[in-house]
Amino acid sequence: MVSAQLATIRDVAIVGGGFFGSMIACHLAARGLSVLLVEREQRLLDRASHRNQARVHQGYHYPRSLLTGLRSRENYRRFLGEFGECVHTxxxxxxxxxxxxxxxxxxxxxxxxxxxxxxxxxxxxxxxxxxxxxxxxxxxxxEEAAFDARKLADLVWRRLKSAGVEVWTGAEATGVQAGPAGLSLEVTHEGITGRVDANHVYNCTYGDLNGLLRASGLPLIPxxxxxxxxxxxxxxxxxxxxxxxxxxxxxxxxxxxxxxxxxxxxxxxxxxxxxxxxxxxxxxxxxxxxxxxxxxxxxxxxxxxxxxxxxxxxxxxxxxxxxxxxxxLPANDSDDGRPILLRRDCGLSGLHCVLGAKIDNIHDILDEIDCPSGSLIQPDKVRAA
Ligand SMILES: Cc1cc2nc3c(=O)[nH]c(=O)nc-3n(C[C@H](O)[C@H](O)[C@H](O)COP(=O)(O)OP(=O)(O)OC[C@H]3O[C@@H](n4cnc5c(N)ncnc54)[C@H](O)[C@@H]3O)c2cc1C
Missing domain, CATH: 3.30.9.10 (D-Amino Acid Oxidase, subunit A, domain 2)
Known part of the structure; x- marks a missing residue:
């Protein structure tokens, strides 16, 4: 039960158990941090990470954005290298x-x-x-591949378990505010609402990014x-x-x-x-x-x-x-570019917002978490890093 555990303090709470939130959780837990993952649905990777076209981009799709094409090509190799067992070629x-x-x-x-x-x-x-x-x-x-989101979910689940990440499914984050450990996250599970204290909160809710910000009275991201x-x-x-x-x-x-x-x-x-x-x-x-x-x-x-x-x-x-x-991101409406967003300290110190844009961008996000170079990662900035 969520309510029995709410008093515990974690280093990191991650909101959103899609591919990005789950992978960030594994990544941070592997660095020795205590990590809690909160997902509204009953299973992981059940929203955008499953309801998409399953294309592992290799750049072909972006002839009007050379930088996105170049990044896709590089990320394709990395993605197939790490998640080959979940990819159909x-x-x-x-x-x-x-x-x-x-x-x-x-x-x-x-x-x-x-x-x-x-x-x-x-x-x-x-x-x-x-x-x-x-x-x-x-x-x-x-040459282009397609990923199997269900196999990816199984793989991610195994990694979360072996990394020691605590996972709450069917649990919704309903607000975040400054708290004794840095941040205090409000979570509702089966009608019971309580608080989780954490030093950092990653908002990995994709289309719902602004939902958590709005509920917390924080500035929205266009x-x-x-x-x-x-x-x-x-x-x-x-x-x-x-x-x-x-x-x-x-x-x-x-x-x-x-x-x-x-x-x-x-x-x-x-x-x-x-x-x-x-x-x-x-x-x-x-x-x-x-x-x-x-x-x-x-x-x-x-x-x-x-x-x-x-x-x-x-x-x-x-x-x-x-x-x-x-x-x-609205900036990429016209050229089809797909940069990713990692915005740190989003209205509150320690609250970070992530928008992955494409599944294979995961390595760019994890690299950026390890080695911050800016809040909006344009492909050229990543290449230069
Ligand atoms: C129609 C479509 C086609 C696409 N095609 C491709 C493609 O072919 N190739 C590609 O690489 N990318 C594609 N994408 C993009 C890709 O799907 C996304 O970049 C990726 O899935 C984002 O992963 P995520 O973990 O950020 O989001 P999600 O998988 O959506 O995870 C976010 C999670 O947050 C949870 N959540 C939300 N609010 C809360 C809350 N308050 N509390 C707790 N949990 C919450 C949600 O339930 C969800 O599980 C496509 C996307 C769409 C929609």
Whole structure:
């Protein structure tokens, strides 16, 4: 029971048992600190860390942000090195470039891949022939992996246990304030509310970052949110071992979703059901949006558009959809860049806010925790560090 343990003082309390909060907990516990992890859901890695496209980025997705591309490429190697057992690489991955509406052409995409050192080659005709070449200019074979969020959750759980991290699931942090040990975190579990004293609190709640700050009367971080739908589909046999991303504009992506037998299917135009900014003056929270319930699926709109480019998309069979709020920093709306946020002493000394942006950014965050270089980590700053 949470209530029986609330009097204990920890070095660190971490709010949010997604991939980032859990990994930070392991990292700090391995340095000898006593760490408590508080997660609202009943299981770890059940929100954004599971409800996403499962792509381990290698840079291909960011032809308009060279620095993000370079960082992704470097992080890809590190991620596969450390989490290889949770990663699926047994499929062929292709990027196709649209003739119209694409923000890059085939030559630019290929040049970009070579600049960041990512493998790229012309697709074999058995694959390029699957596309409508009137609408698709070029098709490239690349190397990209997909992670299995359930395997990742199992691995993280084992690491938390062996690092001695105390984990409370089904427990919600409802506020933080200055306290005798530095900070005092209010936690509610099964209707009982109590306080946990800690020297440091890491707010790793992704889309809900401002929820904890607002409840604590602290200044908010400007964020951009999107209510996103990832459709899970049964592909026809010809696509079962392929992943396809059509770039770079209002197109779609279809690739294995390894924690299921299905593929994830998303579309730049139909996946976002709503988008909004959250700040001091615009206070709509992701939680309030989630409470409105899941909207009707747009799978059919995605399918109808995708089959124009890839005829086999007509045979996709919808299984279910995952809805989640996707959160990024507003500065990267325009160039697709995905820097990470580690903001220290967020309104209170010892309260630190983390926004990971992409799963493979974990190493950048852990490096930054060990060796602070600034509060907003732009990829160029990380490279220079
Ligand atoms: C639709 C979508 C597609 C994406 N596609 C990709 C992709 O293909 N590749 C990629 O690398 N990244 C992708 N991302 C981004 C990636 O999912 C996130 O960067 C990553 O999951 C963030 O991990 P996290 O631990 O910060 O967040 P989460 O996994 O969401 O963890 C935060 C946790 O905090 C908990 N929490 C919130 N408030 C409280 C509270 N008050 N008390 C206790 N617990 C609380 C939540 O329950 C949650 O479990 C995608 C994201 C979305 C939404």
């Amino acid at each position: 047994g499929f062929e991955k292709y990027y196709a470039i649209g003739r119209e509406f694409s923000k890059v052409n085939g030559a630019q995409f290929e040049h970009f891949c070579r600049r960041i050192g990512a493998p790229v080659a012309e697709a074999p005709s058995r694959v390029s022939g699957l596309f409508d070449r009137g609408l698709i200019e070029s098709v490239f074979r690349v 964020l951009r949110h999107e209510l996103a739908e990832i459709a899970l589909v049964q592909p026809p046999p010809e696509l079962a071992h392929l992943g396809v991303t059509v770039m770079c504009g209002p197109f779609f992506s279809l690739m294995p979703f390894p924690s299921t037998p299905w593929h994830s299917f998303s579309h730049v135009r139909y996946t976002p059901h709503a988008g909004w900014h959250e700040s001091e003056v615009a206070s709509l929270s992701p939680r309030a949006v989630r409470a409105m319930g899941e909207p009707a699926s747009r799978f059919e709109s995605m399918r109808l558009d995708a089959l124009r480019y890839l005829g086999l998309a007509a045979q996709l069979v919808h299984q279910k959809s995952l809805f989640e709020v996707k959160t990024i």
